[in-house]
Amino acid sequence: MAEIPEHLLKRAQEARDRLQGGDDGAALEAEETSESKIPEYLLERSVAAKDRETVSPSASQVAGSTLPPPAGTGPGGNTQRLLTVVKSGSIQDVKLKPVDKVHVWPHLLVVEFVAALAITAFSTIFSIFVNAPLLELANFNQTPNPSKAPWYFLGLQELLTMFHPMVAGVTIPGLALFLLILAPYIDKNPSKKPEDRKFAIALMTFHLMFWAVLVMIGSFFRGPGFNFIFPWADGLFFEL
Amino acid sequence: MPKQSIGEKLNGISEQMKSSQAWNSIFRPGSIFRKGYSDNPRNRSYVVMNSLIYHLHPVKVKRHAVKVSYTLCLGGLSFFLFILLTVTGIFLMFFYRPTAAQAWDDIYTLQTSVTFGLFVRNMHRWTAHLMVLTVFLHMARVFYHGAYKAPREFNWVIGVILLTLTLLLSFTGYLLPWDQLALWAVTVGTNMMGYTPVFGDQVRFVLLGGVEIGTDTLLRWYVLHVLMLPFVAVIFMAIHFWRVRKDGGISGPL
Numbered sequence: 001m002a003e004i005p006e007h008l009l010k011r012a013q014e015a016r017d018r019l020q021g022g023d024d025g026a027a028l029e030a031e032e033t034s035e036s037k038i039p040e041y042l043l044e045r046s047v048a049a050k051d052r053e054t055v056s057p058s059a060s061q062v063a064g065s066t067l068p069p070p071a072g073t074g075p076g077g078n079t080q081r082l083l084t085v086v087k088s089g090s091i092q093d094v095k096l097k098p099v100d101k102v103h104v105w106p107h108l109l110v111v112e113f114v115a116a117l118a119i120t121a122f123s124t125i126f127s128i129f130v131n132a133p134l135l136e137l138a139n140f141n142q143t144p145n146p147s148k149a150p151w152y153f154l155g156l157q158e159l160l161t162m163f164h165p166m167v168a169g170v171t172i173p174g175l176a177l178f179l180l181i182l183a184p185y186i187d188k189n190p191s192k193k194p195e196d197r198k199f200a201i202a203l204m205t206f207h208l209m210f211w212a213v214l215v216m217i218g219s220f221f222r223g224p225g226f227n228f229i230f231p232w233a234d235g236l237f238f239e240l
Numbered sequence: 241m242p243k244q245s246i247g248e249k250l251n252g253i254s255e256q257m258k259s260s261q262a263w264n265s266i267f268r269p270g271s272i273f274r275k276g277y278s279d280n281p282r283n284r285s286y287v288v289m290n291s292l293i294y295h296l297h298p299v300k301v302k303r304h305a306v307k308v309s310y311t312l313c314l315g316g317l318s319f320f321l322f323i324l325l326t327v328t329g330i331f332l333m334f335f336y337r338p339t340a341a342q343a344w345d346d347i348y349t350l351q352t353s354v355t356f357g358l359f360v361r362n363m364h365r366w367t368a369h370l371m372v373l374t375v376f377l378h379m380a381r382v383f384y385h386g387a388y389k390a391p392r393e394f395n396w397v398i399g400v401i402l403l404t405l406t407l408l409l410s411f412t413g414y415l416l417p418w419d420q421l422a423l424w425a426v427t428v429g430t431n432m433m434g435y436t437p438v439f440g441d442q443v444r445f446v447l448l449g450g451v452e453i454g455t456d457t458l459l460r461w462y463v464l465h466v467l468m469l470p471f472v473a474v475i476f477m478a479i480h481f482w483r484v485r486k487d488g489g490i491s492g493p494l
Contacts, residue, residue, distance in 0.1 A: 099302055100302065100303045101300040101301060101302055101303060102300060102301065102302075102303050102306060103281070103284040103285065103288075103299065103300055104288050104293070104297045104298065104299060104300060104301055105284050105287040105288050105293070106284070107306045108297060108301055108305070108306045109293070109297075111306055111308055111313070112313065112316050115308075115313040115316060115317055115320075116316075116317070116320045119317055119320065119321065119370070120324070123324070123363055123366055123367050123370065124363070126362075126366050127359055127362035127363045127366055128359065128362075130362065130366070131358065131362055132361055132362045132364075132365035132366070133419075133421055134344075134347060134348065134351065134417055134419055135419040135420040135421045136419060136420055137344045137418070137419060137420075138340070138344065138418045138419055138420055138422065138423035139420060139423075140423070142420070143424060144420055144421075144424055147424040147425070147427065147428055148424075148425060148428065149425050149428040149429050149432075150410065150411060150414050150425055150429070151369075152372055152407060152410070153411070153428075153429055153432075156432060157428060157432075160432065165431075165432060165435040166435040166436075166437060166440075168432075169431075169432030169433065169435045170432070170433070170435055170436050170437065177400065177404065180400050181396075181397050181400045181401075183383070183388060183396065184388040184389060184390075184392070184393035184396050184397070185393060187388075187389070189389075190389065190390070191386070192385065192386035192387075192389060192491070192492070192494055193386075193494060194384070194494065197386060200386075201384065204380075204383050204384070208380055239421050240365070240369055
């Protein structure tokens with residue numbers, strides 16, 4: 001525990017003695033005089049400052065540099081005194097509500113560690129049993145049938161069968177990306193509750209499903225010549 | 241003097257090690273590896289505050305933020321996969337030269353004659369696909385929680401940029417094995433970009449480093465894949481994580 005400075009203890013003792021002495025009138029009087037009058041030492045200090053100002057500024061600067069730093073001039077040598085006690089809430093309005101919080105260690109870090117271990121284990125085991133594809137050396141003269149883009153672009157390749165390449169390859173994905181970036185500025189609804197944002201959720205679900213379905217079709221239901229096939233009848237034409 | 245058991249001896253050695261200056265210089269006060277660590281609120285704070293973790297996490301988070309069912313760990317897993325991909329990718333770089341004459345042979349040699357070569361390449365490939373998936377799912381989760389709303393609008397924008405960077409990282413890596421799959425997948429992809437209005441041909445030329453895919457394309461995409469895109473991605477990730485904290489931690493509860 002922090003120690004209470006000696007001069008404060010002394011002051012408190014003095015005040016207590018004064019009150020216990022039964023000399024209430026004297027105490028009141030002392031309080032009144034101390035409130036109405038500026039303490040003597042402050043007056044002295046201001047007078048001294050005025051005197052100093054009358055001297056030419058350059059001289060005062062020189063003199064100031066040679067003078068020792070001012071020592072505490074209050075009673076008992078301390079330079080500050082208690083003016084008033086401000087109760088919390090009387091001036092500042094504390095808006096922050098206390099939140100139920102937990103320590104990151106161990107609660108969050110343990111969860112993250114377990115998740116990292118799980119995904120490492122999964123990818124390790126998967127990598128032991130499933131090999132990454134390495135087809136024969138690239139050959140410009142032999143176009144494989146079908147030629148497919150990486151799976152995440154197969155939605156675009158699927159659009160390519162329906163629209164002009166500029167629309168399918170640039171306009172639609174560009175627009176989708178642009179709208180995605182602008183989503184927080186378009187959606188002005190402040191609520192985060194699912195029941196308040198049915199339209200936003202429906203729109204996003206449609207958007208995600210749109211790409212998911214196109215990617216599925218492109219991945220599994222397109223065969224030679226990029227024609228429709230059924231994977232269970234004609235086999236898979238899909239490499240990861 | 242009674243004979244010490246092996247366990248006691250080991251205990252003594254570990255005690256001695258933990259009191260050494262070197263040990264205490266490595267593990268800062270509050271570390272769980274320090275001598276005399278005890279589980280109390282002060283040390284729980286120090287574990288985060290006095291370690292690298294403080295760059296990612298505050299000392300305390302909202303109670304609901306640690307619920308796995310809320311985030312499904314998707315953002316964290318994406319980051320972790322990025323680290324896994326960096327580690328396996330550095331390994332692959334030791335055995336790979338990005339020229340049309342050598343690339344495929346290097347991969348083949350890696351798989352057949354390098355210890356763990358095939359395994360590390362598998363890891364790199366599968367975690368790359370997995371990362372595309374986790375980043376995509378992370379975006380969906382954030383949208384459904386309305387977590388992109390004020391004050392987190394800009395972090396959503398950075399997130400979309402990171403999603404795009406992830407796709408580009410994956411796509412540039414796709415060409416590097418220089419097999420039939422790589423060549424023709426990239427042909428399809430870059431042909432599409434060639435249809436950019438007005439300056440489509442120029443876009444295609446810059447991407448390929450020429451009028452058609454060749455050694456120059458390979459070098460260009462290699463540098464993009466191993467250096468430039470990861471560099472840009474790391475910068476955006478730093479901003480992304482920093483903004484999560486500045487915007488008041490993860491969103492919610494609903």
